[in-house]
Amino acid sequence: MTHETVSILPTVDAHIYPRGALDVLSRDEVARLRDASSGGMHELLRRCALAVLTSGSASDDPRAARELYPDFDIQVLQQDRGVRIELVKAPATAFVDGEIIRGVAELLFAVVRDLAYTAIELREGGPRNLVSSEGITDAVFGLLRNARILHPIDPNLVVCWGGHSINRDEYLYTKQVGYELGLRGLDICTGCGPGAMKGPMKGATIAHAKQRHRRMRYIGITEPGIIAAESPNPIVNHLVIMPDIEKRLEAFVRMGHGIIVFPGGVGTAEEILYLLGILLQEENANLPFPLILTGPAASAPYFEQIDKFLRLTLGEVATSRYEIIVADPAKVAKKMASGIRKVRENRIVEKDSFFFNWSLEIPLAFQQPFVPTHEAMAALDLHHGRKPAELAADLRRAFSGIVAGNVKEDGMRRIEEFGPFKIHGDTDMMQSLDALLRAFVEQRRMKISGAYRPCYEVVA
Amino acid sequence: MTHETVSILPTVDAHIYPRGALDVLSRDEVARLRDASSGGMHELLRRCALAVLTSGSASDDPRAARELYPDFDIQVLQQDRGVRIELVKAPATAFVDGEIIRGVAELLFAVVRDLAYTAIELREGGPRNLVSSEGITDAVFGLLRNARILHPIDPNLVVCWGGHSINRDEYLYTKQVGYELGLRGLDICTGCGPGAMKGPMKGATIAHAKQRHRRMRYIGITEPGIIAAESPNPIVNHLVIMPDIEKRLEAFVRMGHGIIVFPGGVGTAEEILYLLGILLQEENANLPFPLILTGPAASAPYFEQIDKFLRLTLGEVATSRYEIIVADPAKVAKKMASGIRKVRENRIVEKDSFFFNWSLEIPLAFQQPFVPTHEAMAALDLHHGRKPAELAADLRRAFSGIVAGNVKEDGMRRIEEFGPFKIHGDTDMMQSLDALLRAFVEQRRMKISGAYRPCYEVVA
Amino acid sequence: MTHETVSILPTVDAHIYPRGALDVLSRDEVARLRDASSGGMHELLRRCALAVLTSGSASDDPRAARELYPDFDIQVLQQDRGVRIELVKAPATAFVDGEIIRGVAELLFAVVRDLAYTAIELREGGPRNLVSSEGITDAVFGLLRNARILHPIDPNLVVCWGGHSINRDEYLYTKQVGYELGLRGLDICTGCGPGAMKGPMKGATIAHAKQRHRRMRYIGITEPGIIAAESPNPIVNHLVIMPDIEKRLEAFVRMGHGIIVFPGGVGTAEEILYLLGILLQEENANLPFPLILTGPAASAPYFEQIDKFLRLTLGEVATSRYEIIVADPAKVAKKMASGIRKVRENRIVEKDSFFFNWSLEIPLAFQQPFVPTHEAMAALDLHHGRKPAELAADLRRAFSGIVAGNVKEDGMRRIEEFGPFKIHGDTDMMQSLDALLRAFVEQRRMKISGAYRPCYEVVA
């Protein structure tokens, strides 16, 4: 797209004065915020801000946004009463008659707030210990509290996972589930993009309106790598930007009082393994955590395949931690509501807080990013007979590596250079994994250019 | 539909305790309410209540509802703290896990409240004078105040008119206009059914959420004959049931600070003539009243034809009171917003209230129902040279009569019995009217079974 | 006081725009309000408005106010958005830097609102039946609802009666009782003047603040004859002006969930007889109604004498309806709180409303004013053996007449002209009455100039 074309897209220059978490800052904090936003954080801030400013626009392609608004810039300045945000050549669609849309402004403040917190509080050599499991959990807590979304209210937060490119039937189904959840006063938390991340919020909006539910929360938890690719949908009224994928996942499982998984691609499957890997920890054995896999009638085979794979690899024990419900939104919502009532009782008995699941044991292995090198992949141990929780952890890593080898730039380069990963595992497990991935390809849940060629070899 | 089929549709019996206008009643009022609801008003109450209880359900056909829930009943009983509403065999879809959806309950209270007000305050021989123009206006005011929708806030209420059976393009357009209105903080008032009555509210909902607009009003004004046929859409959060069509129209023009007309059928055309007939009164000459006719590109010919007809019949003067905008939702909203600002200034200068347009002169002829007998139709005087306002009044009557003769039971019977209406009018006017109606038929805006046969003859 | 002195008292001219019940009026209502306020109601409005504008000022003498602000005037005008109140030469103490104190403005709107309601709705020949017992009760209800002080909330309203000129010890005691009531979340309703009408509110204010009780109500119920003599104290945040003494008393007993009587003069004693007369009706026998007579240690003899008189005249049965507590504010509040809990239960069982005691039977005799002529006094029947309720009614009338004969202009004139009243009654009853009145004189609770000379004679 040439600059000439761009020049006709209307833009706006504007000053904005933040509210919320940014309106009572110390002189020192304002200075550090200004420094961080003009220094190393600037490009990241610019990218995230643009994603937010194009929220709800027709195209969800973030690169398009960057190409359409090449001269967009954002500055954080010190001002009376705190900070001032200066926008240059910002998308006019975020404004109405010259004034920024209030909800967009709030998302923009959230971007600045969270990037600043990460840059200042979670910086290397900063006051926080980010090496230990406790330290990482504390950082996740700190970020969420700073975002002002932790409240000592009755548990009612349902996390919804699923693909961002699902078919229309599946999308309508996520809306129906969201509607039934909303009718029961439940709030929604998702990854904040399109597809299964938008549908439940949209459905809940209608139900919340009908139930006159006032303080409804549509929480979007994202991270810098994703927000640029998946603009927050316009329903999100609380946005949090976690510093990386692992902290984002931890935020989901510590804040959510239950999780619903809709059909999705490889990412969704990996998420299921992440959560089951944690729930199958012995320490978490008695912790109630409603987990429901659901979709419309046509997606029944999808969940059957997932279910078969989980039974084969993790054993029957794994099935005790989830329930598959097909084509019954009301049942999903009823089960979730009753599951959350049990969570509530358990928190009271265990003296845990309502707003953060401290009792959930998350091993450090799930908190640290897994880098899928050939060595790391070769070190995986995918054999029957291991503890389900440990096997789940390695399966998740295998999965993550295969995904990377297939579609991620880094991973694909490694495969080209060093050949397929060698994975040590039992044959049946490997075949099942393979079958699962091929099914994703067939169902168009994975974007593969050309024929699908596995990037791994099984070593018996 | 047989009783057997019906019996499988789930129903619920429930007691409900009203809030709002019904929670502080005198012992006498409760008794009168109970009497009215068990006496002559009962069947009407039952029908309206059922319409509200099936709000937002798949089918919009009210008879279907009555056939699907044949044993539904409603009783108003005296109870501690006021009244209790008892529902028998009510549609289960209005309930979640045994509890009525709060918004549905509110609409139900509105039904009881307004029918009671009409039965008690506006009864024949009651304390109000319903014969004079002032008396009728006062009754309209009383009903709206009793419904608690008159507030001394800044003018921001846009009335949207248009057909209930419009095509998908037109429906999406009404949503876009509603969205742009909502972005500018404007509230929506419609006839509360589907189509052009639902789209603007739906669009505004998204915009209000994005603007964090809190006290948004989605006002539906209906009347007993319509509510049974057109269930209030589920977005309506303030429902008012006026006793008849004329009072409903007066409620629209006295409460609304501006009116937008989307494509519609004969009813919509008649509404335009009603409003222009009033606005062309000399007494209203200096009263600002933004009136915009708008639709997507494909509906341009529709508005051209309307425009041509209005110019021919009422003269160029009529065009000064409306503006046609095609395929530009943002422009519609901007014009409406600036028009409403002028209304605000005028109210201040004229010392009129913000919430009720007292200054608008509505002649008694527009307040009394027109019954299209052959005598009444023959008495119309559709000639050039009359005052535009008076001609508009007669044109509206002619229109109303022709519509009745074409599609309403009473009217059709009269035509069969006495032959076509004889209308005295200038030839060009009559031809233009004829052309307009034929176009409606072609565009499927009129439901005609068989070939279209005019029900009138022109007497030169 | 000469005009010269007056001229130095600062005054303010101001326009005020009402809120609350006066902000959504019909054109007709505004016109009627304007007419009423400029016609017969004007002098009354002027007097009441001045009382409110001098609320909380040093002197409580209303005539002083009228003499100090002889040129004060008030007009109600029609304006954009409803009515405008124009004040001329109003006391500057009601203003701060040119702006009226908001609470004073609210009391002023209450005056206009209630006088207008009385003039329009309760006018002779108006829509209401003010002859029957039900009609009078309905008028009381209508006035209170129009004042927006009837809410379907949990019963918590304590009415406090007692003298306006009590000694310092007694005043401090009323504050302590108010404090203990406030600590228990109870709201206060009084006659809104000084003394025992102010103390409980003042004490409750501190307690409500400590308990962070937000929607506290300090309701003052007055009537035109009293408000001019007893300015509402500045704590009152809801003021209602009932049209006469009888409707004021009915408002107290229908709204209050319990009543506390502090030491007072003859008026207070008459109020006790009014309430006991009603509570001793057979129809009210099972109606819970907490009634506590209380004061500091020094006022024990006062209540002993009252108690003795009640036992002698009404019999032991009367004592079942009240409790005397001396010098124990916490006990008073506890008993009242538990008594109100019983009222709550009874209302639920009896299906009566929480905000208006419909079940209480008030005979017409207590609703109609008693005019103490010699004939009326001679017709009283004060003998043992009558039903306590009926005897109480006649005793109250006797009391009222004796008071009038002693201190009221009309009554004193009648005594001068026709000699003492002849009262037919048993000797012991008459002596007891006499003793009671002499005690009031000694305790300076009655303002008598010269020696006390009974205005009645007993006819055995």
Place this chain on the structure above:
Amino acid sequence: MTHETVSILPTVDAHIYPRGALDVLSRDEVARLRDASSGGMHELLRRCALAVLTSGSASDDPRAARELYPDFDIQVLQQDRGVRIELVKAPATAFVDGEIIRGVAELLFAVVRDLAYTAIELREGGPRNLVSSEGITDAVFGLLRNARILHPIDPNLVVCWGGHSINRDEYLYTKQVGYELGLRGLDICTGCGPGAMKGPMKGATIAHAKQRHRRMRYIGITEPGIIAAESPNPIVNHLVIMPDIEKRLEAFVRMGHGIIVFPGGVGTAEEILYLLGILLQEENANLPFPLILTGPAASAPYFEQIDKFLRLTLGEVATSRYEIIVADPAKVAKKMASGIRKVRENRIVEKDSFFFNWSLEIPLAFQQPFVPTHEAMAALDLHHGRKPAELAADLRRAFSGIVAGNVKEDGMRRIEEFGPFKIHGDTDMMQSLDALLRAFVEQRRMKISGAYRPCYEVVA
């Protein structure tokens, strides 16, 4: 008072669950809070908690409280949803029918919150730099923000200083000034004890109620040494406990938008010198800071003497920073309101925040405690010709030392051991100081046992 007597004073054991700043804590924070409260902080916590629990009780003597409730104890425990506070043998006066008074509970949470913040965030070797001027200011800001009393609202906070043992006339005057401030929508901040710290709040309460001012703030700023001696008065709705006198003074001058000084003792005089010392800094020359010294007519001589002393020592320039108003509460409030409007304008121009006066330059010397040893006192330089700001700093120190030598345990011991302080200063200054102190003694503003004997000698 013997133990036997004590045992009859009613006490209550209770569990309390905090709200506000303590309801969303991390697991780590809860543990540190529990540790701190059971370790070194425990005795301090116990003392402060007791002070708060006896708030508003008859006696203001904190030792009395400790003697009356010798077995009182407080524990902070970890619980579901955060922390639980356990009270043992707590004064029953803080409870109503077994439940703690809500306002008292809030003050109790404030005690825990601030002591925890100080123990955790401001501990030696902690994350904060408490050595530099900037670091100390940042600590003050951190504490106030953590107490949630910094809000970006329009400047309206008036700090009131003055003695805790003032005479009745003076007390009534402070109430009148508070009333006039409250009428103008101004909020009050004081040291939170009795006397001049209670009167303005009490007066403002009445005015705020009359003006329907909702979010009124009665902020008490104290420190551990004082709270134990001066229970917060019951009106305080925001309590902050600063770690020492210097940070408390800095909190006053950074949060307050203006300061009113009522008559007081030596402490008050020292505060005036503290503030003038800061305001006379060249850097603060152009900073608006309304400072009004006021009292009833009888206290005119008091202020004259202060004024004379300030003129003599600091020169005429000092008088430009304060105004003395005698016996005119309305004028005080008007001047303060207009002064605060100038502060508002200045903050906007200077881009300073509304809620914290960052621009005010406070030299480190004023932030560090002054310890009055003989060396330190001998090093003071009280001669004409120095810069007023520097001289004010030394005068304040001299004052502080003399006060200590007269009445504080440490200081008196030093004087006994080493003889009188030697102060180097000009004779006239010394004589004036001496006269001032003697006047305080005569006016009973200083508690001196026996004859007054100066604890210093002047060295010319």
